[in-house]
Amino acid sequence: MNILPAITCLWKFKCWQIRELFRLRFMLVMILAISAPTLALAQAPGNGPVQSYDFSDWDVLLKKYVAPGTIDGVRLNTVNYEKLKTDPAFSRLIEGLKSFSLARLKTHEDRLAFWINVYNVFAVKMVTDNYPLESIKDVGSLFKSVWKRNAGMVGGKEYTLYEIEHEILRKMGEPRIHVAIVCASVSCPDLATDVYKAERLSEQLDAQMKGFLANPGKGMRVDTGGKKVFLSKIFDWFENDFESRGGVLKFIRPYVSAKDGQAVGNPGLHISYMDYNWRVNGSSR
Numbered sequence: 001m002n003i004l005p006a007i008t009c010l011w012k013f014k015c016w017q018i019r020e021l022f023r024l025r026f027m028l029v030m031i032l033a034i035s036a037p038t039l040a041l042a043q044a045p046g047n048g049p050v051q052s053y054d055f056s057d058w059d060v061l062l063k064k065y066v067a068p069g070t071i072d073g074v075r076l077n078t079v080n081y082e083k084l085k086t087d088p089a090f091s092r093l094i095e096g097l098k099s100f101s102l103a104r105l106k107t108h109e110d111r112l113a114f115w116i117n118v119y120n121v122f123a124v125k126m127v128t129d130n131y132p133l134e135s136i137k138d139v140g141s142l143f144k145s146v147w148k149r150n151a152g153m154v155g156g157k158e159y160t161l162y163e164i165e166h167e168i169l170r171k172m173g174e175p176r177i178h179v180a181i182v183c184a185s186v187s188c189p190d191l192a193t194d195v196y197k198a199e200r201l202s203e204q205l206d207a208q209m210k211g212f213l214a215n216p217g218k219g220m221r222v223d224t225g226g227k228k229v230f231l232s233k234i235f236d237w238f239e240n241d242f243e244s245r246g247g248v249l250k251f252i253r254p255y256v257s258a259k260d261g262q263a264v265g266n267p268g269l270h271i272s273y274m275d276y277n278w279r280v281n282g283s284s285r
Contacts, residue, residue, distance in 0.1 A: 052110050053100050055117050055195040057089040062193045069283050074217035077190040078283035085128035093121060098153045109198035112172055116196045119164045119181045122151035124191075126161070127184045127280060135278045136184045175241045175251060176205035178234050179212045186277040187218045187232065209255045218274065220256065226263040233276045 061084060069078035084090055097118065105111045123136065126146060130139050140146035147162040161183075169177045179189040180196065189212045196204055212219040212232070221230050235248045245251045249271075253264045263269060 052105065052198060053097070053114055053117075055093075057093040057096075058117060058121060059195045061087060061089055061093070062191070062195065066191050066193050067283070071186050071279060071281065072277060074186050074277065075215060076186060076218070076281055077193070078281055079124065079127075079184070079191060081124070081127050081131045081280075081282045084124070085131060090125075090128070094125060094152060097121070098156065100155055102155050107198060108172065109201050112169070112174060112177075113196040113198045113201050115164055115168050115172075116177060116180045118152070118154060118159075119161065119169065120191060122159070122164070123161060123182060123184045126151055127282070131282075133280060135280055137278050170238075170241060173244075174205070175238070175245060176209055178238050178241065179208040180205055182281075184281055186279045186281055187274070188281065189219075189234075190215075191281070206255070209252070213252055213256050213260075218277070220252070220260070222260050222263045226266065227268065228270045228272060229263060230272050230274050233273045236273045 064087075065080040065084040066077050067080075069076065071078065105114055126139050126149075127133065127136055133139070136146055138146075139149065145162075147165075148160050150158040151161050151164075152159060165177075165181060169181065180192070182188045182191045184191075189208060192204070192208060194204070214220075219232050222228070223230075229249075231248070235242070235252075239248060242248045242251045249264050249269070253261050256264060
């Protein structure tokens, strides 16, 4: 019996297996080489998702040092600036922002959530850098207000609170930013205990608006007759930002109780604005 053809066939089959093995290994190496930079960026410490900055340190700090309280009879979230300023996580957060590339913010929501968080971080930083103080406005001077002083660095560039609010956030066409950015004062909207995230941003802004308007000490209150409403001065200062949404009263109506909504919808309603309390929203817990 001639077994040579069988041996030859087996040899060819083995050679084919070896070639296929090397081909598959080569393809695997190429796939890993192409995907490695993306995987490294996504998994790098402090980077989080490729499109956004990792604010996990800020989230921990908010939950650790922000708590309900009362100042001058006003219910609000107070901040323990004394302890927050010495927490290494706060320094790490500030340092991380210095080298962050803004090119990684791909969507409108990414940018909006990022800059709201940055504003709040830098407003807190302005207080901690100068603590103790009576008001954030004390950081300013006759020649330059606190809003126009360098507050912090992002991506190698210094920013002021004025630049972030007026030249970035307000130009993004979202009036609800005014209840999300916090100027470290009693009459400001409360500093939220969660970081703002692109995927939940609208829901978070709605919650902030409802919470602020439900606070009669600084957001909104309606007189007993329903003919006069007292609003935060914020709605006076930034009235123009609400014009494209039908004006302040039309905009806020969906965010208030049914009873207050009826009053707000009254054509003869008179609007007054509350005095603004610039005392720092700090606690000594």
